[in-house]
Amino acid sequence: xxxxxxxxxxxxxxxxxxxxxxxxxxxxxxxxxxxxxxxxxxxxxxxxxxxxxxxxxxxxxxxxxxxxxxxxxxxxxxxxxxxxxxxxxxxxxxxxxxxxxxxxxxxxxxxxxxxxxxxxxxxxxxxxxxxxxxxxxxxxxxxxxxxxxxxxxxxxxxxxxxxxxxxxxxxxxxxxxxxxxxxxxxxxxxxxxxxxxxxxxxxxxxxxxxxxxxxxxxxxxxxxxxxxxxxxxxxxxxxxxxxxxxxxxxxxxxxxxxxxxxxxxxxxxxxxxxx
Amino acid sequence: xxxxxxxxxxxxxxxxxxxxxxxxxxxxxxxxxxxxxxxxxxxxxxxxxxxxxxxxxxxxxxxxxxxxxxxxxxxxxxxxxxxxxxxxxxxxxxxxxxxxxxxxxxxxxxxxxxxxxxxxxxxxxxxxxxxxxxxxxxxxxxxxxxxxxxxxxxxxxxxxxxxxxxxxxxxxxxxxxxxxxxxxxxxxxxxxxxxxxxxxxxxxxxxxxxxxxxxxxxxxxxxxxxxxxxxxxxxxxxxxxxxxxxxxxxxxxxxxxxxxxxxxxxxxxxxxxxxxxxxxxxxxxxxxxxxxxxxxxxxxxxx
Numbered sequence: 001x002x003x004x005x006x007x008x009x010x011x012x013x014x015x016x017x018x019x020x021x022x023x024x025x026x027x028x029x030x031x032x033x034x035x036x037x038x039x040x041x042x043x044x045x046x047x048x049x050x051x052x053x054x055x056x057x058x059x060x061x062x063x064x065x066x067x068x069x070x071x072x073x074x075x076x077x078x079x080x081x082x083x084x085x086x087x088x089x090x091x092x093x094x095x096x097x098x099x100x101x102x103x104x105x106x107x108x109x110x111x112x113x114x115x116x117x118x119x120x121x122x123x124x125x126x127x128x129x130x131x132x133x134x135x136x137x138x139x140x141x142x143x144x145x146x147x148x149x150x151x152x153x154x155x156x157x158x159x160x161x162x163x164x165x166x167x168x169x170x171x172x173x174x175x176x177x178x179x180x181x182x183x184x185x186x187x188x189x190x191x192x193x194x195x196x197x198x199x200x201x202x203x204x205x206x207x208x209x210x211x212x213x214x215x216x217x218x219x220x221x222x223x224x225x226x227x228x229x230x231x232x233x234x235x236x237x238x239x240x241x242x243x244x245x246x247x248x249x250x251x252x253x254x255x256x257x258x259x260x261x262x263x264x265x266x267x268x269x270x271x272x273x274x275x
Numbered sequence: 276x277x278x279x280x281x282x283x284x285x286x287x288x289x290x291x292x293x294x295x296x297x298x299x300x301x302x303x304x305x306x307x308x309x310x311x312x313x314x315x316x317x318x319x320x321x322x323x324x325x326x327x328x329x330x331x332x333x334x335x336x337x338x339x340x341x342x343x344x345x346x347x348x349x350x351x352x353x354x355x356x357x358x359x360x361x362x363x364x365x366x367x368x369x370x371x372x373x374x375x376x377x378x379x380x381x382x383x384x385x386x387x388x389x390x391x392x393x394x395x396x397x398x399x400x401x402x403x404x405x406x407x408x409x410x411x412x413x414x415x416x417x418x419x420x421x422x423x424x425x426x427x428x429x430x431x432x433x434x435x436x437x438x439x440x441x442x443x444x445x446x447x448x449x450x451x452x453x454x455x456x457x458x459x460x461x462x463x464x465x466x467x468x469x470x471x472x473x474x475x476x477x478x479x480x481x482x483x484x485x486x487x488x489x490x491x492x493x494x495x496x497x498x499x500x501x502x503x504x505x506x507x508x509x510x511x512x513x514x515x516x517x518x519x520x521x522x523x524x525x526x527x528x529x530x531x532x533x534x535x536x537x538x539x540x541x542x543x544x545x546x547x548x549x550x551x552x553x554x555x556x557x558x559x560x561x562x563x564x565x566x567x568x569x570x571x572x573x574x575x576x577x578x
Contacts, residue, residue: 120322
């Protein structure tokens with residue numbers, strides 16, 4: 001292998017990746033800058049004016065500021081469900097990794113089942129209606145927790161197995177009660193895997209389209225993914241607005257990506273390959 | 276220190292029986308078990324019953340296996356079943372091959388490695404609906420950028436999403452575009468974990484690059500392959516949002532998958548039939564994924 005040929009492979013990779021992966025994103029951005037007529041051409045040309053601001057204003061104010069409601073809903077949904085997921089999954093992972101009982105097999109079976117079985121949507125809707133949570137944000141929060149638990153538990157269990165038991169025991173000798181052991185000794189040690197879990201689950205919940213579509217109907221409760229879906233029919237000739245919307249709801253995942261790039265990759269692989 | 280930890284383990288062993296004194300209280304399972312049991316397990320079990328009924332959400336009439344009979348009688352529902360399998364096989368196959376190739380490239384001393392890793396991974400984080408809409412526009416038969424670029428090369432691009440023969444595969448390609456970054460990351464972890472000794476031994480035996488790949492990298496990254504296949508195969512079988520954002524199952528029913536059929540039946544108010552679709556999907560996943568994971572893991576054991 002000469003230096004030249006490896007250079008050439010590198011250049012080719014950069015070129016191909018730019019065409020395949022960057023061009024679609026650049027297309028989103030430049031279309032969001034265009035006016036309606038120019039955007040309708042769907043081409044890859046330079047915007048002939050700066051229309052991003054007026055597009056933004058129109059997207060945000062349309063249908064009674066639905067976009068703002070949606071961002072608030074999505075934020076509450078994401079923060080609440082991920083918080084619950086972290087605490088509940090860490091608790092299960094902790095006891096599951098530490099205490100061997102005859103139920104462990106059953107619990108692990110249920111976790112695997114949760115990873116594979118597609119949720120039964122209509123019975124879930126029926127059940128949510130029965131307990132008065134259908135079409136309500138906190139109903140959807142609990143749904144996201146239920147669907148996210150198996151993956152989170154697996155991440156935590158694998159990680160907790162690497163923390164020495166002597167730590168718990170030392171804490172107990174120092175007089176710590178079970179809750180102290182968990183919340184003051186173990187949970188802080190789980191920070192690396194918690195970061196991974198937060199990143200993966202919050203991106204998943206924020207980008208979730210299917211569950212809000214089924215369990216949270218109605219404009220008053222729209223999440224950001226649903227605004228995009230609703231706008232798709234309304235704006236079907238205003239590509240500039242459609243792509244401004246896409247750009248707007250891509251900002252949160254982009255920020256997550258910029259801040260946690262390394263954690264995402266490290267944590268996902270730790271969980272995925274071991275699991 | 277040893278004395279302390281021995282004393283500690285004595286306490287935890289002694290306390291294991293008496294629930295009150297265990298440092299690992301069983302009620303820690305409770306919050307998760309409640310949410311999971313009520314919102315996931317109960318509806319799943321209920322679906323086994325409701326799939327056998329004609330159902331309005333208020334009343335259900337037991338009709339035996341009629342929903343399933345209807346499911347398999349309707350040609351477009353059967354096509355949805357076939358499409359689901361094709362979609363899952365195509366997407367997971369491509370993710371394995373492309374993920375492996377990208378991981379090989381990105382673990383070698385290629386330049387701009389950080390940039391390449393980021394650029395490949397970023398689509399994983401972007402909203403599926405957003406990606407779907409973007410590619411629907413890019414794949415527009417006459418105005419879309421993809422066909423305009425092909426026209427510059429003198430190729431007449433196909434109607435990606437409007438040709439019934441192509442629609443499903445076009446969506447599958449977009450799925451690969453969006454998901455290959457995850458496969459790549461898993462492969463990178465798998466390849467990095469291979470001990471360097473193997474490559475050194477291979478070098479002493481005079482192995483070529485190709486032999487290195489075939490006899491060292493490929494077999495030793497099998498756990499990663501198992502993970503990528505299982506993840507993307509299950510994901511492919513359950514796929515809904517991308518199909519829905521790009522084609523709504525069309526043109527006709529040519530790109531319907533079971534998940535989109537379930538949604539359409541739900542929208543139309545056929546709740547029993549929709550739930551039967553869920554059970555079919557569940558059985559399909561069980562039939563295909565369980566033997567697949569067993570096969571992947573058994574081979575791994577022999578290595």
